[in-house]
Amino acid sequence: MSALQPPPSAEQATPDGLASRALRILLPLAVLAVGIAAWELVVRVNNIPPYVLPGPSAVFETLIADWPVLSQSLMTTLATTLEGFVAAGIGGIALALLFNQSKWLEVSLFPYAVILQVTPVIAIAPLLLIYLPQQTAVIVCAWIVAFFPVLSNTTLGLNSVDRNLAGLFRLYGASRLQTLVLLKLPSALPYILGGLRIAGGLSLIGAVVAEIAAGSAGAGSGLAYRIAESGYRLNIPRMFAALLLLSAAGIVIYGLLALTSHLALRRWHESALGKEN
Numbered sequence: 001m002s003a004l005q006p007p008p009s010a011e012q013a014t015p016d017g018l019a020s021r022a023l024r025i026l027l028p029l030a031v032l033a034v035g036i037a038a039w040e041l042v043v044r045v046n047n048i049p050p051y052v053l054p055g056p057s058a059v060f061e062t063l064i065a066d067w068p069v070l071s072q073s074l075m076t077t078l079a080t081t082l083e084g085f086v087a088a089g090i091g092g093i094a095l096a097l098l099f100n101q102s103k104w105l106e107v108s109l110f111p112y113a114v115i116l117q118v119t120p121v122i123a124i125a126p127l128l129l130i131y132l133p134q135q136t137a138v139i140v141c142a143w144i145v146a147f148f149p150v151l152s153n154t155t156l157g158l159n160s161v162d163r164n165l166a167g168l169f170r171l172y173g174a175s176r177l178q179t180l181v182l183l184k185l186p187s188a189l190p191y192i193l194g195g196l197r198i199a200g201g202l203s204l205i206g207a208v209v210a211e212i213a214a215g216s217a218g219a220g221s222g223l224a225y226r227i228a229e230s231g232y233r234l235n236i237p238r239m240f241a242a243l244l245l246l247s248a249a250g251i252v253i254y255g256l257l258a259l260t261s262h263l264a265l266r267r268w269h270e271s272a273l274g275k276e277n
Contacts, residue, residue: 051234051235062237062240063244066241070226070238073226077204077207081203082203083142084140084141084207085146087143088199089196092150100155106155114148121144124144128141139207141209141213142210146202149198149202154188157192158187160187189264193264197257201253204246211223226238
């Protein structure tokens with residue numbers, strides 16, 4: 001083993017560690033399977049009609065039967081989510097960098113970012129739909145919800161640099177740009193990635209809320225409209241199928257961002273390094 005390569009953690013190296021990792025995967029799956037079986041049993045034993053509470057089998061049948069419509073709506077919602085997330089990530093990180101370089105700018109603008117965050121997006125969406133094109137308004141709603149976590153986490157990370165390291169950079173005459181690129185940004189990376197993980201799920205929530213407020217029908221409708229439409233028509237199995245797709249999309253988004261964070265931090269940051277017992 002190379003001297004530069006860290007030894008495997010005790011959890012990864014021992015059979016007990018492998019068994020523990022397997023249990024972390026199998027136990028949630030077992031709980032999910034038991035919950036689905038109990039749900040199906042309750043529906044069948046009590047003869048609950050599908051328009052009141054569909055069983056898992058009815059939901060999956062509807063998901064397969066209505067897949068052409070639901071998949072198109074899923075792509076619409078995901079496109080909106082991605083656009084809002086990218087805008088929030090770029091805007092939040094860029095503004096946090098400006099805040100770090102100018103405390104007066106941070107004092108002047110940060111309170112308005114807080115106001116934007118605490119104002120319910122469901123109250124902002126109707127106004128945006130009046131003044132902006134519909135698709136633009138939906139993207140802006142997704143951006144509003146996801147923007148603040150990126151901004152606040154990045155600002156916190158940039159302001160949490162070790163004072164001794166910052167003093168060492170000053171001692172060696174490093175410029176502000178060198179200090180930012182070589183010290184502050186690497187130190188803030190875990191905070192930035194944490195903010196992006198939060199923003200990924202919130203951008204999906206913002207897109208769903210905006211789509212419900214927009215209430216537009218047609219081929220370009222998102223999953224939120226399909227859920228509302230299914231409720232109006234008492235097509236509850238389709239409603240559950242759309243909710244299932246939204247939940248799966250949120251899990252995938254979080255999983256991809258968590259994987260990205262792990263890959264970026266696994267070789268040097270304590271949050272991603274294996275811990276020895």
